[in-house]
Amino acid sequence: MRARIASSVALHRAAQATVDACMVAVAYSMAYVLRFDPSIPHRYQVLLFESAAFVVVGKVAVFALFRLYHRLWRFVDQQDFEQILKAVVTASVALVAISYAIPSKAVLHLPRGVIALDFLLTLGLVGGVRFLVRAVLERPFRGAIARRGAREVLIVGAGNGGQLVAAELRRNPDLGVPIGFVDDDPRKQGIRLAGLKVEGTTDQLPRVLDGAEPDEVIIAIPSAPGVLRQKVVTACRERGIQVRTLPTVFELLSGGVELMRQVREVQVEDVLGREPIRVEIDRVGAYLSGQVVLVTGAGGSIGSELCRQIARVGAKRLVLVENAENSLFEIRRELEHDRHFSRALAVLADCKDAVRMGEVFQEHQPDVVFHAAAYKHVPLMEENPVEAVRNNAVATRIVAAAAGNAGANRFVLVSTDKAVAPTTVMGASKSLAEWALEAAHHRFPQTAFTTVRFGNVLGSSGSVVPIFRRQIAAGGPVTLTDPAMTRYFMTIPEAVQLIIRSGALGTGGDVYVLEMGDPVRIVDLARNMIRLAGLEPDLDVAIETIGRRPGEKIHEELFNPDERPLPTPAEKIVAAVRAPIDSDWVEEAFARVEELVYAGDAKALATTVTALAEARSGAGAIGDGSPETAPAPEWST
Numbered sequence: 001m002r003a004r005i006a007s008s009v010a011l012h013r014a015a016q017a018t019v020d021a022c023m024v025a026v027a028y029s030m031a032y033v034l035r036f037d038p039s040i041p042h043r044y045q046v047l048l049f050e051s052a053a054f055v056v057v058g059k060v061a062v063f064a065l066f067r068l069y070h071r072l073w074r075f076v077d078q079q080d081f082e083q084i085l086k087a088v089v090t091a092s093v094a095l096v097a098i099s100y101a102i103p104s105k106a107v108l109h110l111p112r113g114v115i116a117l118d119f120l121l122t123l124g125l126v127g128g129v130r131f132l133v134r135a136v137l138e139r140p141f142r143g144a145i146a147r148r149g150a151r152e153v154l155i156v157g158a159g160n161g162g163q164l165v166a167a168e169l170r171r172n173p174d175l176g177v178p179i180g181f182v183d184d185d186p187r188k189q190g191i192r193l194a195g196l197k198v199e200g201t202t203d204q205l206p207r208v209l210d211g212a213e214p215d216e217v218i219i220a221i222p223s224a225p226g227v228l229r230q231k232v233v234t235a236c237r238e239r240g241i242q243v244r245t246l247p248t249v250f251e252l253l254s255g256g257v258e259l260m261r262q263v264r265e266v267q268v269e270d271v272l273g274r275e276p277i278r279v280e281i282d283r284v285g286a287y288l289s290g291q292v293v294l295v296t297g298a299g300g301s302i303g304s305e306l307c308r309q310i311a312r313v314g315a316k317r318l319v320l321v322e323n324a325e326n327s328l329f330e331i332r333r334e335l336e337h338d339r340h341f342s343r344a345l346a347v348l349a350d351c352k353d354a355v356r357m358g359e360v361f362q363e364h365q366p367d368v369v370f371h372a373a374a375y376k377h378v379p380l381m382e383e384n385p386v387e388a389v390r391n392n393a394v395a396t397r398i399v400a401a402a403a404g405n406a407g408a409n410r411f412v413l414v415s416t417d418k419a420v421a422p423t424t425v426m427g428a429s430k431s432l433a434e435w436a437l438e439a440a441h442h443r444f445p446q447t448a449f450t451t452v453r454f455g456n457v458l459g460s461s462g463s464v465v466p467i468f469r470r471q472i473a474a475g476g477p478v479t480l481t482d483p484a485m486t487r488y489f490m491t492i493p494e495a496v497q498l499i500i501r502s503g504a505l506g507t508g509g510d511v512y513v514l515e516m517g518d519p520v521r522i523v524d525l526a527r528n529m530i531r532l533a534g535l536e537p538d539l540d541v542a543i544e545t546i547g548r549r550p551g552e553k554i555h556e557e558l559f560n561p562d563e564r565p566l567p568t569p570a571e572k573i574v575a576a577v578r579a580p581i582d583s584d585w586v587e588e589a590f591a592r593v594e595e596l597v598y599a600g601d602a603k604a605l606a607t608t609v610t611a612l613a614e615a616r617s618g619a620g621a622i623g624d625g626s627p628e629t630a631p632a633p634e635w636s637t
Contacts, residue, residue, distance in 0.1 A: 031114045031117035031118035032048050032114055051110070055118075066087035081127055085123065088123045101116070151177065152212070153179065156219045157181070162193075167194065182204075182205055202228060217241055266483055281313065284500060288368060289315065291367040292313045297321075299328050302414055305492045307320060315366070319344075322349075329346075332485075352390055357398050362405075362445055370503070385425040386601075389429045393609075397433075409447065412452060413451045413452065415452060448507055451511045454516060455488030468526055480523055481546060483548060488556060488558070490517075505568055510575060514574075559576055
């Protein structure tokens, strides 16, 4: 098999060299014809015939040295042309050097005009034949035959992404035939790029669609804001035209290599109307390089994405702690086989088990810990308050103590906006977890304990988006608890990038809040998702209001009453500054809570954590100061 492949490659390179030899011979001959027009003197005819073989062999040898035969002509580009130029210049300089190094009576004394013309003709023919091959292979069966039955595609975005999509479509006409661009750059209006005309701007898209009548529109702007995507989707939906999009920049970097395979349907996060957050993860996560990093809840929505991005920045070892066997198996398999990260260690363990956590931390001695293990489904936690508090609050205290005892440098808790002025058991349990971290900072000052708080993430298991998607697929109805309800939203990769960035900022006892843009009305989210499915809200799919659940807020908050926001050096990250919590009070509170947890007294526990949350919101019973007197933190970069 290997021999057959090597033989095929050798034949392909020999064919390329043969074509180049023909081009060099033609260029050399034409140089004489053009130099001595209308007829070549006899002595130069002799010179031409006697030197042609030497020139052809010499130039092809130089081309081989420049590795011109290690490239496929169908993918020739500007870099290839630059390499061709270097090779032709080198060959011509060598020809001149040899010609003038030999005595003047020798046969190989070439006229300077012939040398100059030969250089230009060789460059044009050798480079031109490659671009001709690319043009032919990119445009197979053009004209009426190609368009017959083919899907016509209009491309939004005439930049690099759009031109790559056009080239890919031409190479694979089964995917569609590009018919033009739409772009908002005024300098591009009416001109032709990659052989296609820029038909107008996105504001003129309805007119362009009515005139061109494409079968499909592809949004080829990876950094396109949600407002632009929504504009395109709306115009196409009104005309029954399919819309697809290139992935975001983050998805492109973490995805495969074939562009058209990454073109996907427009998703709800594409049309939220908020600017995507861009973080250079290799730079902001540099503090994790060469470190032992431990992630709890490694198989969950946030935990698994943390593992993917930590693997990218070159952690020395990544310890995956997870209580769910299947989830742990899947994330380790993905890291090892799909992402080729071989330094992941899978640890099946329960964060609620203090003895087991102590063993895990002492064995692996992590430098940095990301604690993402938590229960998050509000109604379910209301029905199971003991497990909610035990897993979210008590387990956080256990893991923080294990990290402190093991000498970890940094500890990052993944929190939620539901911990702010909580009205549910789940929210109160996360608020307790935040207090536990601040108390741990006083107990283990050598470890920088940091809390990162944010709202909803799109696409996580059990979140509103997959629920709506299932309801739409079933034909409806889509159920809302209140039409006025709003929530903050962010994609999982965006949230995780900022969590990692926050870990670098923290110096100990810090609480950071991720800026999530403007809140989104849930009813608008539902309507957008129905439209993206090609259906009409209230016509094809009903939207029903079923009433708020106990403790559910109309609008979420990101800061407690006693906290004030303070900018940080990191974009999209704000510090929540307040007076320190009395660590003795926290210890007493946890003593009461743990007693009720281990006694299994659900009713008393729910009452206790609610009372503690109310005391925290008042701040007077817990803090020893006010937010106005709280010191501003010093940032670590």
